[in-house]
Amino acid sequence: MRRGVLVRLVAVGLAAAAVAFAVAFFVPWLPTSASKEGDRIDFVFWFVTVICIAIFALVVAVILYAVVRFRARPDDDSDGAPIHGHTGLEIAWTAVPAALVTAISVVSAVALAENDHLPKRHLRVNVTAQQFAWSFSYPKYKGLTVSQLRLPLNEAVELKMQSKDVIHSFWVPQFRQKQDVVPGITTRLVITPKRLGTFPVVCTELCGEGHALMRSEAIVMRPKAFAAWAKGQQQAAAKASQGVTGGGPGLAAFNTNGCSGCHTFKPAGSKATTGPDLDNLKVDAARAGKPLAAFVRESIADPNAYIEKGYQPGIMPTTFKSLPAQQLDALVQFLTAGKK
Amino acid sequence: MIGIQYVVTTIFFFLAAGLLAMLMRAELARPGMQFVGNQVFNELFSVHAALMIFLFIIPAFAGLGNFVIPLMIGAPDMAFPRLNALSFWLLPMAGLMMLSSFFVPGFGCGWTGYAPLCSTHQELGAVFFNMGVQWAGASSIMTALNFLVTIITMRAPGMTFWRMPLLVWANFTTSLLVVIATPFIAGSQFMTMFDHVMHTNFFNYEAHGYVLGYQHIFWFYSHPAVYIMMLPGFGIASEVISTFARKPIFGYRLMALSLMAILVLGFSVWAHHMFVSGMAPWLRVPMMVTSVVIAVPTGIKVFSWLATLWEGKLSFRTPMLFALGFVSMFVIGGLSGIYLAAVPIDIDVSDTYFVVAHIHYVLFGGSLFTIFAGIYYWFPKMTGRMYNEQLGKLHFWLTFIGFNATFFPMHYLGIQGMPRRVSDYAPRFADLNFFISIASFFLGASTLVFLYNMIVSWARGEPAPANPWRAMTIEWQVSSPPPVFNFDEVPQVVGGPYEYGVPGARHAVFGDRVAEEEEVRSR
Amino acid sequence: MSVEAGHAAHPPVAHQSSRVDARTLGMFLFIASEVMLFGSFFTAYFFVRVVNHQPWPPSPFHLPVFVAFVNTCILVTSSFTMHWALQSIKRGNRAGMQAGLTLTFLMGVTFLLTQLLEYARIGFTPHDQAFGTIFFCLTGLHGAHVFVGLTILAAMTTRAFRGHFSPEAHNGVEIGGIYWHFVDVMWIVVFTTVYIL
């Protein structure tokens, strides 16, 4: 290849690479990472990006150069040079990509191994997924089950995940970590939060009608605040299930079955908006033309019998009809209390 | 000709699937629910993808091959004409099944049809999907078998394997893939169907069934399937680029060998769709390595196309524009495939719009661009008429711009946290989604130009000469359209298929000229 | 060669670029894809039994290994009679071919009937855990293939008695035979994995 050609080709390539780099670095592609695992993933991401930009720039440069330089004149019917190949070149473009992908594999494998590593000192959280709600329980604080994930800062967490029906997938974009939740097996995920804040928990595996609504939140707290919260909740739950205060066993059932993942209900302190606000049950029951208790019971056991205006059928799970009778009673009592 | 019937039928399904995509984009234009319910939305993208994959891309390549392959190798027809007709007629059946799953109702589990959602939590429509896949699968197995037998036993004298055009090579490898892999998706669909209808326990974990088994079996077909949807496109690109660059394909043998390499490697990467599925963790790194290694043979192809352009005499007719568009867009799609294959990155972006962007860059920017290139390229041969070049170019530019505007921003959405397969999303994604939807309507409208051009040119286009592109492969050495049985006499192949610029070189000669030619050669 | 006006009414004779007969090659490719279909079900078997540790058979069920073994012997023998039929017609022995085909057909029928009888008495159903599902689907898939094989055999036998086939033209017997041998070999695999291992 003549020198002039090479120089011009490189110039076009650099221009293309510059544009690609600009797109890569001035667009805020990645949301700010909020976990140690996320930082490693980001590193792999940028590593791959640099390689890909180089390759893309090369390809674009050759195409652009050829389009401009080798365009046939309208009256030119002749053929191009009868070049059939060039062994040296062919070896080069086999070997170089091979080396590059090897580098990508090594970097990825290392990051993966580090991300899977679980330090001895860690918090364990059991995650249960069902159509279409998450619930999280903390074996360390027995009896504590909530529908929003709360985590202490800078402590490794191991999520042990199980599903009650179909496949779901747990993802927090800021943590970068994702794992399917599969019925019949227990899957695991390691996260070490490193930033305070509230982040979305997203179900990313199509799990039926309500898949788009299967959302929750992950809240990273200072360790002290976390411990205080957990103890407080634990005691409240214990008292509740012994019927000492407030909602009684109904509150416990409300939390463990994931109701609080979808409904706003002041006595339970939940603020989710997937389903109707249960503080207004009285009005809703009147509108449906049914006695309150009967309406609530029906709404739990057979949600599709009456669909609240503005909401869709098929979102609230139909599995609650198989709840033990006393839990159902407790729920109805809890939801109707003080509304007569 | 069955080949033409194929192409026309599959374009019908492309339009249907595209319209479903338009409905989807209308719903997604704004957050919250607009036009359709959640379940209907799920059905929209499921049927969109199922039609695009099983009733458009795969059979469209089969149709083009059906027309071109016998011509290219100098055979009067496919080896088993009646089997060929049968495989064609299975397609409308399959399409009807897929479309009717809207009315039955209830196939809303994605084209991947994962168990147990699809096997036990869906209504009858899921079974229609299962059966639609079976029909389409049976059709493509029979076609592939036909291709293989045709290519092996019916090549013209002198047509050695190393003299076959690369499209023939591509169809040969693709057909091998189909024959070996497709039965696996048939199996997986039988199993979900049995679970659904007869309440068997393949994927019922409560009775010792193994849920992830479905994914393994499904992807053991469906990863090779993505090469089934790409290798013929590689073949078409090779034909078009060589013809319009007026140069021999650079590194012809390595091009053919890399097809074979992709074929073999393609069987060893299925679990890269399952990095976050909960399968055995040790399987991830090996699958990552095999996945990224596919970049090597694919890169060989890309670089060889580029080298073919070098010092050529490029003329930018519509097929060439689509072929060049294909090379650049497919590289973007392939590179995003590399991101996905790197396990840590995939753990982050799996099942998000990043994957949706990848899908469309490889399938639209890859497969569909080459199908367009192929249709324009062989349009004169198929119909005996020329298409309108201006409209063709207009179609390319509108598509190229609309395509990038629609799908490139999806990378960003995915990385930022928008999952795929949702009808509703966080308000902060609203602006970008609105932009994407507008761009996609623009993209959809560009298809109208294509349709208009095809229909009007077929009816009233200028009559096409036998060889409008001055190409060397055999199909251009017969009249346009070809005689009833392709040839009045079987040609004699005397050289490679792309000997542009080699003085006096011929690929094939007919009849009396054979003797002359041989005389010339012996002198 | 003459260049006549207008186009030919018959296809030009295709050049035969391989010594393999087209239909035989087609049959082999078809069998390759059939093998993979079985492969998908064996994969399901693998996941349920090996990965998921399903006991095989789970108590209280039993597999009728002895009957299945006898059945295996019948099917294997039928492969030999099939071979005999083909060899006979190659040597021009028409009676031998007819006898061979008839015997093969009868043994195939016996196999299928025994299998069906076994299904009725086996004591579990496809609903009994993944075990039952896999058992019935693997053996059933094979049974379906036996049925197809028998249909082909019936057609071949009828043709044989009508005076078709000759030492020069015995392709029909050969191709049908290949399929039958495949059905046979497949059974040995199914039998080994499902009943014995």
Ligand code: HEA
């Ligand atoms: C035509 C179809 C097609 C093609 C060709 C490809 C090609 C590739 N795909 Fe893609 N893929 C799909 C269609 C396709 N894919 C679809 C439909 C899905 C989604 C399925 C679903 O879930 O619905 C998917 C999903 C998918 C996933 C799973 C994502 C997830 O769900 O989490 C992965 C992960 O590894 C992946 C990887 C790859 C790779 C590595 C390639 C490689 O073959 C790409 C190789 C090409 C290049 C790399 C570019 C050219 C090379 C060079 C210029 C050389 C130099 C390059 C380097 C050194 C890097 N693909």
Ligand code: HEA
């Ligand atoms: C070859 C394959 C192919 C092709 C060509 C397309 C083409 C298009 N696809 Fe598709 N798509 C897939 C394969 C394909 N897709 C797959 C495999 C999935 C994954 C599904 C899953 O998750 O299971 C998917 C998923 C998918 C999604 C994600 C759904 C989700 O996860 O929620 C979206 C969203 O925007 C989308 C959009 C589009 C659009 C706008 C087009 C456009 O390019 C379509 C353009 C064509 C037309 C519009 C039709 C023709 C035009 C007319 C008839 C003219 C009249 C119309 C107007 C003027 C509007 N597709």
Ligand code: CUA
């Ligand atoms: Cu749960 Cu999607």
Ligand SMILES: [Cu+2]
């Ligand atoms: Cu893949």
